[in-house]
Structure formats: C-alpha cells, structure tokens
Amino acid sequence: MSKVNLGVNVGGLQMPNPVTTASGTFGSxxxxxxxxxxxxxxxxxxKGTTLEPRPGNLQPRCAETxxxxxxxxxxxxxxxxxxxxxxxxxxxxxxxxxxxxxxGKDIEDYGKVAAILEKEDAVHALEVNVSCPxxxxxxxxxxxxxxxxxxxxxxxxxxxxxxxIMKLSPNVTDIVEVANAAKAGGADGLTLINCLLGMAVDIRxxxxxxxxxxxxxxxxxxxxxxxxxxxxxxxxxxLPIIGLGGITCWQDAVEFLLAGATAVSIGTxxxxxxxxxxxxxDGIEQYLIDNGYNDVHDIIGLAAK
Amino acid sequence: MLETGKVLLNEKVGxxxxxxxxxxxxxxxxxxxxxxxxxxVKDVAEPLLRRxxxxxxxxDANGIISLLYLVVGRGTxxxxxxxxxxxxxxxxxxxxxxxxxxxxxxxxxxxxxxGSAPFYPLMEALRKKDKQIKMIYGARDEExxxxxxxxxxxxxxxxxxxxxxxxxxxxxxxxxxxxxxGEEGADFVYACGPEAMLKAVEGVVEKxxxxxxxxxxxxxxxxxGVCLSCSKKAKDGKNRKCCQDGPVFAMGVMDYE
Numbered sequence: 001m002s003k004v005n006l007g008v009n010v011g012g013l014q015m016p017n018p019v020t021t022a023s024g025t026f027g028s029x030x031x032x033x034x035x036x037x038x039x040x041x042x043x044x045x046x047k048g049t050t051l052e053p054r055p056g057n058l059q060p061r062c063a064e065t066x067x068x069x070x071x072x073x074x075x076x077x078x079x080x081x082x083x084x085x086x087x088x089x090x091x092x093x094x095x096x097x098x099x100x101x102x103x104g105k106d107i108e109d110y111g112k113v114a115a116i117l118e119k120e121d122a123v124h125a126l127e128v129n130v131s132c133p134x135x136x137x138x139x140x141x142x143x144x145x146x147x148x149x150x151x152x153x154x155x156x157x158x159x160x161x162x163x164x165i166m167k168l169s170p171n172v173t174d175i176v177e178v179a180n181a182a183k184a185g186g187a188d189g190l191t192l193i194n195c196l197l198g199m200a201v202d203i204r205x206x207x208x209x210x211x212x213x214x215x216x217x218x219x220x221x222x223x224x225x226x227x228x229x230x231x232x233x234x235x236x237x238x239l240p241i242i243g244l245g246g247i248t249c250w251q252d253a254v255e256f257l258l259a260g261a262t263a264v265s266i267g268t269x270x271x272x273x274x275x276x277x278x279x280x281x282d283g284i285e286q287y288l289i290d291n292g293y294n295d296v297h298d299i300i301g302l303a304a305k
Numbered sequence: 306m307l308e309t310g311k312v313l314l315n316e317k318v319g320x321x322x323x324x325x326x327x328x329x330x331x332x333x334x335x336x337x338x339x340x341x342x343x344x345x346v347k348d349v350a351e352p353l354l355r356r357x358x359x360x361x362x363x364x365d366a367n368g369i370i371s372l373l374y375l376v377v378g379r380g381t382x383x384x385x386x387x388x389x390x391x392x393x394x395x396x397x398x399x400x401x402x403x404x405x406x407x408x409x410x411x412x413x414x415x416x417x418x419x420g421s422a423p424f425y426p427l428m429e430a431l432r433k434k435d436k437q438i439k440m441i442y443g444a445r446d447e448e449x450x451x452x453x454x455x456x457x458x459x460x461x462x463x464x465x466x467x468x469x470x471x472x473x474x475x476x477x478x479x480x481x482x483x484x485x486x487g488e489e490g491a492d493f494v495y496a497c498g499p500e501a502m503l504k505a506v507e508g509v510v511e512k513x514x515x516x517x518x519x520x521x522x523x524x525x526x527x528x529x530g531v532c533l534s535c536s537k538k539a540k541d542g543k544n545r546k547c548c549q550d551g552p553v554f555a556m557g558v559m560d561y562e
Contacts, residue, residue: 024531024532024533025527025531025532026531027529027530027531031529031530031531031549032529032531034306035307035529047531047533055538055544056533056536056544059523059524059537060523060524060534061524061533061534061535061536062524062525062526062532062534063524064352064353064354064378066351067350067351067353068353069353069354069526071526071532071534073532073533073534073536076533076536076544219350219353220350220353221350248350268353268526270527270531271354271355271526271527271528271529271531271532272345272353272354272355273307274307274396274527274529275307
C-alpha cells in the first residue's frame with residue numbers, strides 16, 4: 001500500500017498513479033516488459049492507431065538535436081483491427097488502464113476508429129491525436145485549427161462512451177483557444193503537448209537529415225514550452241490535463257503537476273532509460289512524503305495559484 | 306538489460322576507428338555474434354540518445370566485450386576520451402544476431418568499412434562449428450581497414466580491397482566476391498557494410514543461387530522496438546525494425562532503395 005494517495009482521475013480515466021507513457025515512445029508496452037512492471041503504470045498509452053495500416057515515412061526517421069530529437073515516423077501502425085485482435089488482449093493482461101491514441105486522415109476516420117474501440121472493454125480512454133506533425137492529412141492540420149479540433153472532438157464523442165482526451169499541438173499561436181475548442185467539442189481531458197515542428201540539415205550532404213524534411217522535436221529541449229502551455233491552459237480551461245514534453249526524471253514530473261497537470265506522460269526518456277517511468281512514480285511519491293502531503297491532488301496546480 | 310560497464314581499454318586502431326574493451330559480465334554472458342549494445346556515452350542532455358554499436362568481441366569466460374566504433378559525431382567523439390576505469394551505461398545485448406546453422410562448411414564473410422565490426426565474434430563461433438572462413442574486407446583506403454592482426458591470428462584467409470588501391474585489390478568487394486563464388490563456390494555468405502554494398506552483394510549471391518545473411522544499420526531512437534525510427538521496407542511490403550527484427554536479415558528480405 002502506498003503511504004500517500006497517488007490516484008488521479010483524468011476526465012473519467014481513473015489512474016492509480018499520475019504517470020503514463022507518451023504514445024509512440026513505448027510501443028504497446030509489451031516491448032518494455034523486460035524493463036518495466038506494466039501493472040505499476042498509471043496508464044499505458046499505446047502507439048497511435050489508424051483505421052487502415054500505415055507504412056510510415058521514408059528513412060531517415062530520426063535525428064538528434066541539442067537536448068532533444070526529431071522524429072518523422074509518420075504513424076506507422078498495423079491498423080486498428082490488428083491492434084484490437086492481436087495486441088490489446090495481451091496488454092490488457094497486465095491490468096493497467098489502457099489509453100488508445102487514435103488518428104485519421106480525415107475527421108470521419110477518427111469517428112470510425114472510435115466506434116471500433118468502443119466495443120473493447122479493455123480500452124479505458126481514447127487519446128485523440130490532432131497534433132501529429134508527420135502526416136499530411138489529419139494530425140497537426142486539424143490541431144492547428146480550433147474549429148476542426150472542436151469538430152473532431154464532437155465526432156469522436158458521438159462514437160464513444162469512453163473518456164475522450166484531446167492531444168493538442170503546440171504549433172499554434174494561442175493554445176488556450178484550441179483547448180477551449182476541444183472543450184466546446186465535448187472533450188473530457190487534454191494531453192499537452194505533442195512535438196514541436198522542427199528540422200535539421202546535414203552539412204556534409206547539404207540536405208535535410210529527415211526523409212520527410214521536417215519532424216517533431218521532443219526531449220528536454222521542449223520542456224519549458226510544454227510547461228508554459230500546461231500552465232496557461234490550466235489557468236484558463238476547466239479540463240484535466242496530462243502534461244508531457246521533455247520529462248526525464250521525477251523532478252520534471254513534479255514541475256508539471258505544480259504547473260497544473262493532473263497526470264504526466266513520459267516520452268523520449270523511455271529511449272534513454274527504459275525504466276524511467278518506475279523511477280518517476282517512486283520519485284513523486286517520495287516528494288509528497290518529504291513535503292508532508294498525503295495526496296497528489298495537494299500539489300496539482302500549486303504554481304498556478 | 307541495463308548494465309554498467311568498466312572501460313578496460315580504449316585505443317585508436319585505424320582512421321577514425323577505435324576499439325573499446327569493457328568489463329560487463331552479464332552482457333558478455335548473454336550476447337551472441339551480430340548483436341549490439343546501446344551506449345549511453347554520458348549522463349547528460351547532449352548527446353541525449355544512446356549510440357547503437359556492434360559487439361566486436363564477446364569473451365564470456367572473462368566477462369569482457371569489445372566495441373569497434375567509427376567516430377562520426379559528437380557521441381562517438383566523446384567515447385574516444387573515455388579512459389581505463391571509467392564507467393559506461395550499456396543497454397543490451399540487443400537485436401537478433403547471426404545464424405551459424407547452415408548446410409556445408411564454407412562461409413564467406415564480406416565486410417565494408419566499419420561493417421567489419423560484428424564479424425570477429427562470428428568467426429569465433431563459426432570456428433567452433435568447424436566451418437572454413439574466407440573474408441573479403443573492403444574499405445576506402447589502407448588506414449580504414451582495422452584489426453587485421455586479429456583475423457590473421459585466427460588464420461582466416463583474407464582478401465583485402467581498397468577503393469584507392471592503397472592495399473590489396475583496387476575497387477569494390479563485389480569483384481572478388483563474384484570471382485570467389487564463381488571459382489570455388491561457398492555454402493553461406495555473410496555481409497555487413499553500407500546499404501549500397503549490401504544490395505550489390507545480395508545481387509552477386511543471388512546470381513550463384515546461394516544463401517546468406519546481411520547485418521543492416523539505421524538511425525535508431527531506442528533500440529528496443531518502440532520508436533519505429535529504424536523501421537525499413539522489406540520486399541514483402543511490410544516493414545522490419547532494424548533494432549529488433551534485425552539487425553541481421555536473411556539475404557533477399559530487405560528492399561534497398
């Protein structure tokens with residue numbers, strides 16, 4: 001038994017602790033069982049799923065940048081039907097809440113994927129990816145337009161009874177406007193932030209490094225931007241937030257909680273230390289004990305008061 | 306698994322090529338030829354990611370592995386400054402490794418540049434199975450051929466090839482490979498090197514209706530099969546993750562562009 005309450009609720013998604021995994025950095029979780037006790041995670045957020053299988057983008061798909069990395073994977077995945085049949089039952093055996101990240105080439109697609117997942121009891125919530133910087137249609141093209149964010153949220157909500165968490169793009173001028181649009185569309189929670197759009201050039205070949213030219217920047221480099229957006233949205237919009245962007249240790253996670261996130265998500269750091277999620281859970285608990293709190297809610301948004 | 310290795314030796318063995326020996330008993334016990342480790346050079350935000358590096362030596366009895374690495378960027382440059390006794394954070398062994406089960410005895414190994422790295426432990430494994438080994442080792446120039454003494458000690462029959470003709474045959478590895486397979490044949494061919502070389506080698510091997518394996522490389526994010534950075538197209542239309550499905554693939558599987 002935990003000495004303090006770590007449990008949180010993100011718009012109906014009940015998590016035993018506030019730590020989940022960033023979609024696309026943790027596979028389905030099954031790849032990580034050598035390093036992580038999946039049953040200890042607050043939730044497992046799985047790789048983005050689409051209606052049809054997607055082969056992903058051209059090589060090279062990643063490049064290292066100062067304190068971060070660029071990726072342009074392009075939502076490679078076997079499609080929602082294969083995910084539901086082959087992967088989901090195995091992940092469900094670990095007992096942690098499962099959040100399925102969904103994406104589509106148009107808004108109608110999002111509704112169809114949501115409808116398919118609605119039938120699956122093992123799915124606890126949908127995270128709606130309107131922020132992938134690496135696909136031509138859907139993704140960020142939706143997420144940078146508040147009207148389309150609202151419409152996407154409405155279509156997904158119409159096709160599911162599960163909590164709908166909109167994962168927003170930081171590549172906008174006013175994140176609060178987009179967050180409000182998600183709320184108006186019926187979203188139950190928000191995930192902030194997806195990758196920042198970036199680029200790297202190879203001075204030897206004199207060409208962009210990524211096959212897709214541009215890609216999503218993640219890692220410690222984006223943490224200040226992510227924290228700022230979590231803070232702004234927490235102040236202005238009454239929706240629970242899953243905060244992420246450059247979290248590599250429990251101290252980073254506590255910063256996000258203080259800035260107003262109800263839960264946190266670990267992304268790029270999984271690549272460097274695959275055991276990091278476990279350390280962050282333990283670290284948050286110890287921080288609460290050391291500071292005389294008995295409930296994680298006691299610190300959520302303290303820096304925004 | 307994560308293991309902290311202790312540097313036992315870190316020396317320059319060719320043009321921008323270094324060899325590091327590390328004490329890390331768990332990885333040495335588990336590893337097989339063709340696998341790699343993902344190296345965290347330093348616990349800093351830059352360089353952030355680990356560096357995937359082939360196992361160039363596996364000494365289970367003494368708990369030692371060695372890495373042969375080409376200095377190509379900041380991470381590998383930082384590795385050259387590591388000294389005996391320094392600790393280094395390793396993730397591995399990763400990937401699938403070479404198969405040593407093939408019908409017949411005659412193995413031909415084709416290495417291009419730093420692609421020679423995984424072949425020393427493979428040779429040791431093949432020797433234990435009483436296979437005969439011939440190696441074609443090509444590089445840009447003489448200085449880019451590393452650790453020739455190791456193969457000499459093993460008594461491996463070597464054909465050296467350089468692009469500038471500074472040592473051995475002038476040209477590319479495919480010329481002597483074509484000749485060797487045409488004149489003597491072989492039972493299995495292994496290759497590791499740049500993608501263009503692998504494609505050409507597979508072409509020659511196919512011409513003689515032989516089988517073999519290639520060890521591929523890609524920019525990797527995780528090495529664990531979760532980020533899909535190293536996912537590449539195969540001829541069956543599906544993708545393969547270089548880090549987890551590979552880095553070794555049967556010849557004829559991958560679709561080189």
